[in-house]
Amino acid sequence: MAGSNQARHRYSGGSKAGKPRILIVTAPFYRHIAEKLLQGARSAIDAEGWSWKEIEVPGALEIPAAIGIASKWERFDGYVALGCVIRGETTHYETVCNESARGIMQLNLQGACIGNGVLTVENEEQALERADPGRGDKGGEAAEAAISLVSLRLGLTEPEMPSGPYGPGAG
Numbered sequence: 371m372a373g374s375n376q377a378r379h380r381y382s383g384g385s386k387a388g389k390p391r392i393l394i395v396t397a398p399f400y401r402h403i404a405e406k407l408l409q410g411a412r413s414a415i416d417a418e419g420w421s422w423k424e425i426e427v428p429g430a431l432e433i434p435a436a437i438g439i440a441s442k443w444e445r446f447d448g449y450v451a452l453g454c455v456i457r458g459e460t461t462h463y464e465t466v467c468n469e470s471a472r473g474i475m476q477l478n479l480q481g482a483c484i485g486n487g488v489l490t491v492e493n494e495e496q497a498l499e500r501a502d503p504g505r506g507d508k509g510g511e512a513a514e515a516a517i518s519l520v521s522l523r524l525g526l527t528e529p530e531m532p533s534g535p536y537g538p539g540a541g
Contacts, residue, residue, distance in 0.1 A: 390447040390520055392422045392513070393440055397430045397453030397488070406501035407452040407487055410509030415450075418517055422450075430455050430466050430488050434473025441482060448483035448520035450513050454497050455490050463490075483519035487512025 392415050398404040408424070415422045423446075427436045430453040437449045451474050457463045467490040474486050487509050491497045500506035 390418075390420045390524065391445070392420055392448050392450060392516055392520070393437070393444075393446040394422055394424045394450045394452060394513075395433050395436045395440070396424065396426050397428065397433055398426055399429055400454045400456070400494075400497065403454045403489070403494075403497045403501045404452060406498070406503060407454070407489070407509030407512075410501075410503040410507045410511070411450050411452060411487065411513040413503060414510040414513035414517065420447075420517070429453070430470040431473075433470055433488065434477055437474075437477055437482060437484060441477075447524070448485070448516040449477075450485045450487060450509075450516050452487045452509055452512060453489070454501070455488065456494060456497060457492050478519075481523070483516055483523060485512035485514065485516030485519070 394408065394411055394415075396404050396408060412422065425436060425440070427433055433451045433453060437451065440446060440449075451470075453470075455463060455466050455470070467488075470488055471486065471490075474484050474488070478484050489497050489500050489508060491500065500508045503510060
């Protein structure tokens with residue numbers, strides 16, 4: 371959600387069990403960069419008055435798995451994925467970038483409400499620019515994306531069951 375003229379969904383009510391809860395999943399391979407991403411994400415979630423919990427995983431590839439596991443064991447309304455992948459000398463960079471993004475998108479399409487703040491950059495300078503809450507604030511933007519998706523979902527009503535041959539009591 372970069373840019374101020376994008377539509378933002380906001381839900382002012384609470385979730386069914388109180389204020390919405392966000393799980394922040396961080397891969398701190400580059401700890402100094404991850405801390406900046408976390409600062410931005412925490413600030414964005416705090417600004418909404420929502421609650422959050424943090425967990426760490428070894429690397430970006432483990433983020434989708436951690437979100438999938440957490441969604442089965444504890445109730446969260448949304449998730450923020452944070453980490454950094456810096457291009458190296460091998461093709462491992464492409465694998466990590468593509469597969470972590472694919473896993474996050476797959477979970478999003480299943481309704482997980484994830485803001486993706488996993489940086490994929492050429493060098494540390496680019497990472498620091500994007501992670502810094504006073505400059506790129508990609509951690510804050512990832513949290514804003516999660517907040518927007520959660521707000522959209524919480525603002526929707528349950529669909530009514532159709533009547534007729536496929537509705538309740540049909541068969």
